[in-house]
Amino acid sequence: MKQKYAVVILLALILASGLTSFKSFRATERVVAEDMACALTKALDQQHSDVISSDTIRVFNSYLKLDELRGNAVLAVTTRQDGLRCEPKCAAATIFAMSDQRPASVLWTMALLWAFFCFWHYRKQVSLVAFGGLAYAEAEGRFYDAKGQQVKLTPMQQQLMEMFFRSESHQLSKTEICEALWPKKDDANDTLYTLIRRLKPIIEAHSDLKIESDRGRAYELKVK
Template sequence: MDSRILSVGIFVALMLSSLLAGRQGYLGAKEEITADLNQALLRMVEERQGNIVTQDSIRAYKRLRQVSDGEVWLAIADRKLCRNLKNQKLKDKTFLSFNIVDEVCSGNFPESDMISSDTLIVNHKATGTTLAVRSYTRLSAIWIFRMSDQRWSSLLAFVALLWAIGSMLRMRKKNVSGEVSSYGGLFYSSANECFYDAHHVSIDFTPMQHQLMRMLWHAPSHSMSKEAICAALWPKKTDANNTLYTLVRRLKPILETCSELQIVAHRGRSYSLEIKKKTECQDNVRKMSASFFTER
């Protein structure tokens, strides 16, 4: 299997796992909120011993239902209900709602995207009315996500990010170092047809310089005749000697700066890439050192 496909597959698998873990944490947070609403509502019912809402609220509910000739939904901010909540973040966003269960209404609550508790059917002792009671909390998806446990999701996303960065660096290094040949401190990668110096920095040859370097690099003993070079670079020119001479003259300083190689002309018949002698390298170092101290 191609290593790139495998790397992408592992990255996608890690990201999907992160998303699934995040979704699981989100749903788990909603379940915890629902459980908190349920226990708070039960404790409130036990504390009030059946008198959950006031008689005035029940009378107001009946009048509103008669006037509206339809469903009525009352939202009551109940302090005791909010005090019974374990999660302090829910206290300012939780309210109580009730329906009267009779021949007109079966006690069903309207559909809502808010998180709610289970419905409790209780008997209001003071009025003898049967009530369907439910608690709600107003929370946005962002709030629920912030309250959820996203440690596994974050960890998997972080691992996926590290994997992506590592894969990119590995592929980049493989492209640079894969099928690399070296000669005289110069490196050539056949994967991307590029020359590099000893620090793995690409050398900016002109297109003609790059083509000449490739020809000399792949030639036997790194040497080619002048006629073969001219025929390959300028096939339509009858006499390209001067053009070749200019090309070589401009290429020499670039090559000698970034490597230990030099282009040597053999009696005007051929050109070759050769490693500079140690004495020449030492002379170049002395000249560079002398010029440095002179400037200072």
């Protein structure tokens, strides 16, 4: 999967979780406001007065239908153009705690898991072994030049280049190459020569490397 698509999916999950959380909060906020308004109306009707006292608060709490509001909802006096007015208040943290955040939590968890997966996946992909202007992406099994363009190789050329890159000295004996690439062939010298002859111009065109022969006994990948 391309990196931009992974980012789009991650952003979509984050946005969906945020919207789901906000929607649940707003729905709970409306329910809380209705419950508090109803409880306040009943409390004021019972005491036949707009004056707030400790009894008003006690009666107000007794009329609350939501158990979570009792002890958390408060009565406040606000100044209006027509005088003082009593209004119920509740902290946003309390409303958030009362709201159903399970769907949002699931989406947040999915977003985090996706983020960790993408981080692991793309970190693994960018694990490169570079030498002489040529880079080998082990996770992909591909070679790239200095411009980031993939170097097209045949399966045999690919295998041989992987052997060169995995060798600490970047040197391989003819016997070592033949046994690895043509294990069932008694004499693969001519085949190896042809493979090297066709591989050389490709490597030299895409990097600062060249393949040199060591007295016909070994081949070495060297920087020009």
